[in-house]
Amino acid sequence: MKTNPGRFFEDYTLGEVIPHAVPRTVTAGERALYHALYPARGALYSSDEFARACGLPGSPIDDLAAFHLVFGKTVPDISLNAVANLGYAEGRWLAPVWPGDTLTARSTVIGLKQNSNGKTGVVWVRTEGLNQYGAIILSYVRWVMVRKGNPEAPAPETVVPELSDAVAAGDLAVPEGLDFTGYDFAQAGEPHAWGDYDVGERIDHVDGSTVEEAEHMLATRLWQNTAKVHFDATFRPDGQRLIYGGHVISMARALSFNGLANAQMIVALNGGAHANPCFSGTTIKAWSEVLDRAETSAPGVGALRLRLVATSGGEPFTLRGEDGKYLSHVLLDLDYWALVPR
Amino acid sequence: MKTNPGRFFEDYTLGEVIPHAVPRTVTAGERALYHALYPARGALYSSDEFARACGLPGSPIDDLAAFHLVFGKTVPDISLNAVANLGYAEGRWLAPVWPGDTLTARSTVIGLKQNSNGKTGVVWVRTEGLNQYGAIILSYVRWVMVRKGNPEAPAPETVVPELSDAVAAGDLAVPEGLDFTGYDFAQAGEPHAWGDYDVGERIDHVDGSTVEEAEHMLATRLWQNTAKVHFDATFRPDGQRLIYGGHVISMARALSFNGLANAQMIVALNGGAHANPCFSGTTIKAWSEVLDRAETSAPGVGALRLRLVATSGGEPFTLRGEDGKYLSHVLLDLDYWALVPR
């Protein structure tokens, strides 16, 4: 058989390094599309001049575009037969991606646990994205539930990796040269600096964006994500396509500009859950909560740890029901660190 | 509150200069998207080689893309609480925008008039778009009706600016170096030169383009326009989003290629009205009328003053009913100057 059937649970071995296919050169074209697909307005990613005034050589490719490009490469090897995308941890953006860079990706299997039903198992991988110089630009852990292809295949030894609840502030990688001491708040769009945000503060981002089939498919294809459920209407009786969770992440992050315009760079992904599936016609809204604050050694640069919640409506700031489960209007619960001018 | 509530009528002061946020570097990516979103075929904006043969260093970013990028920046400060976009005047494109340029924008309040109902008022602003060298690339006047946030706020002194009916031919800014003496009509797509158009002549552009939700949202996001009504289906009972008026302008202008292929560069916006709202599913058609002709001092370059009417159908060349009001199928009535080879 010439086509890729995807890997099943028994096909993964602890410690195995899986090189992912299809390197990708990223350009101003991908940036423009990102700005058409999402209401992204972060000045650092919109203007070369603004980025240069912040000590960078130019405007980098949006952090989440880099994430999606790396993530997309892993799909044919990691999640083609996945039943569920269970979580993320220890994600760190280690260097900006510049127009002209070529990205590759690889994943290392760091955990395996067959489920008691004998039909599925959980696979933990650490995925690394690299640029053309071999530098790791992004590293994160993801775990997915994967079907077994052969139910008779023996269960592997159970290894569950120990994962941090959050990336420690001291481990945040601030891009070389970044300097927010001359930060132009007026051009960035909001006056609120790092010191204006309190731990526990919550922000309703107010704006909403209704998603169309054409949009999420354009986005998901752009990242070369091959999961069939995002593209093939025959998978579901209603003809809808399941929207790639990363589309919801990018939409919510872009909507969070309104109130967090100065949370410029994402430098860590502490965790995240796709609480409910998202389909076209949904009007995505977002709210944030400040979870933590930290200083960095870079001039004028602070860090905020933020919860970003995407919803399909419902009351802002509601998250879980009395049973502890996510409410039905919650699409995403993301925990990340961003760099903010002090 | 961290989010931007927008300005209300009482928040504007005569003479105030409002710097708009989020500078934007424009690239070949934005150009490609413009050409996917609109059936734009003007040779000067399609081919670097054609542009160089016309004395320019390369193909500029489409004039209307530059307009939308500047306009989009003004929305959070000018029209977030607008009830209606009332008009444009004295628009001049003063220099081409090149791939790699970074645009910023500012507006000066030049007029204020509270309405007799005491609940709304009209704000006139002169908006200027600038490139990274500080050169003004676009300047236009827009007036909008804005809600008062506090009905008790005192009315400002009424100042209504005097605005020209049209930019005088002598005030048209012809791009430096533009030379149409060797203009290649065959490559441009039509044989009709400046002298072939008569004042009063009307052209039915024949083609139609049906608009989808995904398309106008991609376009409007690309211009970083944040008006909620264009993106959020929950604003209207029918779930439709109001299409950004600029999307109709660009679509009609692109459709007008068929008959006006040589009306290459827009250099002035004399006036314009969004006569009726446009929603997805509409098939946009267009017709033009030659309003005036002028010579310029640039070699081989003439100017035509054109009326561009976008419709959702109806008989070509019909505009207003017996009551003087726009007919229901009229979407746009635009008055502009374009440069044409003589």
Next chain:
Amino acid sequence: MKTNPGRFFEDYTLGEVIPHAVPRTVTAGERALYHALYPARGALYSSDEFARACGLPGSPIDDLAAFHLVFGKTVPDISLNAVANLGYAEGRWLAPVWPGDTLTARSTVIGLKQNSNGKTGVVWVRTEGLNQYGAIILSYVRWVMVRKGNPEAPAPETVVPELSDAVAAGDLAVPEGLDFTGYDFAQAGEPHAWGDYDVGERIDHVDGSTVEEAEHMLATRLWQNTAKVHFDATFRPDGQRLIYGGHVISMARALSFNGLANAQMIVALNGGAHANPCFSGTTIKAWSEVLDRAETSAPGVGALRLRLVATSGGEPFTLRGEDGKYLSHVLLDLDYWALVPR
């Protein structure tokens, strides 16, 4: 009349060379859009680094994007009044198109045959795409059935060109410098080399992609294709737009990555039929058949002649009914040569 009514059958003269309008500079922006519109994953067109490792100066513009750009230019002159697009033959890609290149096109009338009904006729043209250096980058024959404008116009002398069934293997143009001896199969996505494919072998590409109106219109506009039926919903009672056949070609070709990831470059189009029309909502699937194999003189480079069939469902590998006609689920039957690492 200033608008282009298109040519009618009697407007073509044997031997006539028709220069097509609107030159186009292609950039990384068009490449990014191609990768958003189609699930294209060929490594040579995705990564500058991969392309350089294969002896090229960088990643070329996708072959089919070059085809669509050339094809689009011909529409106003060749197929605006076409009743049917009847066939392709003798297509050869003669040189890669690089970002920054400017394409033009011209067609030579090589055959004419009035139909017996006296109302239509068949026009054969050889179309050539050229870059800014005047080099022919693509050449193919297409024939279309065109309406007569004046039924009284006399029939021209019937000339039916002799066309090859397939481009001979020895006539395939391998891009200068192409060298697959160090080809990285892991990065390309599949281990199957030229020698792993047998003549007669058939591959079901498994994946499907459901097409939306917004997507095919974005694509077709990007190629500056002006055929009204693709854009104007008022042409059909159901409001659907006929999808440009080239959209189906690109979608099917991209889907064929799954099983033909190493069929990197299209170098010849032997023939093709748009068997049934395609409309939005269709889930396009694809299967391929290996028709022939050939060696080339370039290091490590072999060629496969492939049949690519796009369907709207149905059983894979079914093509024609007992009556010899295409089955109703067959959208496209394409015959092409691709370069594959040996």
